[in-house]
Amino acid sequence: MDESEDVPKDFVKLKSEKLSVDEVSELVISPYCGAVSLFIGTTRNNFEGKKVIHLEYEAYTSMAESEIKKICRDVRQKWPSVKHIAVHHRLGVVPITEASVIIAVSSPHRAESLEAVMYCINTLKASVPIWKK
Amino acid sequence: QVSVLYFARSAELAGLRCETLWVPRQVTSLQLWEEIVKVHPRLAVIRDQVVFAVRQEYVLLGDQLLVLQPGDEVAIIPPISGG
Helix, strand or coil, X not given: XXXXXXXXXXXXXXXXXXXXXXXHHHHHCCCCCCXXXXXXXXXXXXXXXXXXXXXXXXXXXXXXXXXXHHHHHHHHHHCCCCCCEEEEEECEEEECCCEEEEEEEEECCHHHHHHHHHHHHHHHHHXXXXXXX | CEXXXXXXXXXXXXXXXXXXXXXXXXXXXXXXXHHHHHHCHHHHHHCXXXXXXXXXXXXXXXXXXXXXXXXXXXXXXXCCCCC
């Protein structure tokens, strides 16, 4: 890897296979960054008093990707020192305790990446066209 | 003409996931919804939970004027619950 080419990148993926924390965090690692912050959303075993065995996610994929990219743009405006952003969301069936979404953000110091990750997940839940079937 | 994509409950009620519809070039978002309901009357029951998107931007059902181009994508989405 050419270190001078460490251009900030957004990695957005919607996939039906199991998500990997290693894979997502490795995407954002950078020699210029001392912090990588991670959020993992996992399927809980209860929802509104009912037992849950798995959740099934569906998406309007083209718009979901463009909305997630908008979130990345917003993040870079609010926290200009953020380096790389990765958002992976799983579609289809997600059994309990498995990850439905993983968000990773890198920045030189920890405050920005921590705040950016929180912003990403909160905004994703409010605005990205993905739903539980 | 526009492409209409139906998701989740709207796909079940309409009986299909995707079709081309002819609609006026300039309509309010509410009028566009009503054109779609004319073709699939069963969709009327979900009106209060529907999320509408035109050209991949959210649109509220109301007086917002839309200027549509041939091939524009209209999507009928359920309330979102991702993450």
